[in-house]
Amino acid sequence: MKPTDLIVTPMGVRFLNRRFPCTLGRSGIVDDKREGDGGTPMGAHRIVGMLYRPDRIARSGLPDWARPIRPGDLWSDDPNDFDYNQMVRAPYPHSHERLTRADRQYDLVLITDWNWEDPVPGLGSAIFIHTWRSPSHATAGCIGLARKDLLWIAKHLTPESRLIVR
Template sequence: MTPADMVVTPRGLRFMGRTFPCTIGRGGISADKREGDGATPRGVHRIVGCLYRPDRLARPVDWAIPIHPGDLWSDDPSAEDYNLMVRAPYAPSHERLRRADPLYDLVLLTDWNWPFATRGRGSAIFMHRWRRPGYPTEGCVALRPDHLLWITRRLTYGSRLIVP
């Protein structure tokens, strides 16, 4: 483990000597993640990108990519673009990245089942804003918005999300 690592613990997300309250998937933590199970996958996941809503948030870090209208994430295991960012119009099942609510105003992308996805193993494990304390995600790790921003600004190349 390095100082740049974030670790999910029963008390929250541990990073740089601090512990931040967080929520995980409604399916708990799983060593056998499947599409739609709502679980957060056990493992060591590299942080491979950052997305943000430029109409709601200043660029949080110089490596962040803006989320534009029509940006989607493919979650259809039968699609050629499964577990990749795609653009509308897009017929297969997908998730909108530019949401009406603030959940994806700032998103950290992990390398879960990416860039070469195994079909059905689960798409996109993000770190994003939570709906409210204790409210589970679909498998992502979610935090209070100010904590997510604080963490994002301190990540370094090679930072990882560790889910024991």
């Protein structure tokens, strides 16, 4: 493990010799992830993308590989869809998550490579690192962080950074 890895521990996420409180999926950490199970998948996951809401977060300070979330951006969570676990655009006939949410959870999103590059239907989708709803509210399988902590982490990520969940 490298200091630039985000390591999930019982005390939160460790990154660059700091600890940040986090929330996990409602089913905890799982080693047999399935779509809709509420589990956070165990393993070492690359950070393959960063999305942000330009109407809510300033571009300055974010890495140059961060991409804006546009109206109509969605994430497919339909295991029967060819574009399962990929970003897609509205209108979209299959099951999906809207990336332009009314709440602030997806104002900044780090995309992991969980079941992403060559997705297996039903193995789980949209495993992100995003802003938590509250420190005591579990996610649907993602890692949730306080907004200020997520912004700090995003500004200090390197291309080699990984999310380690064990």
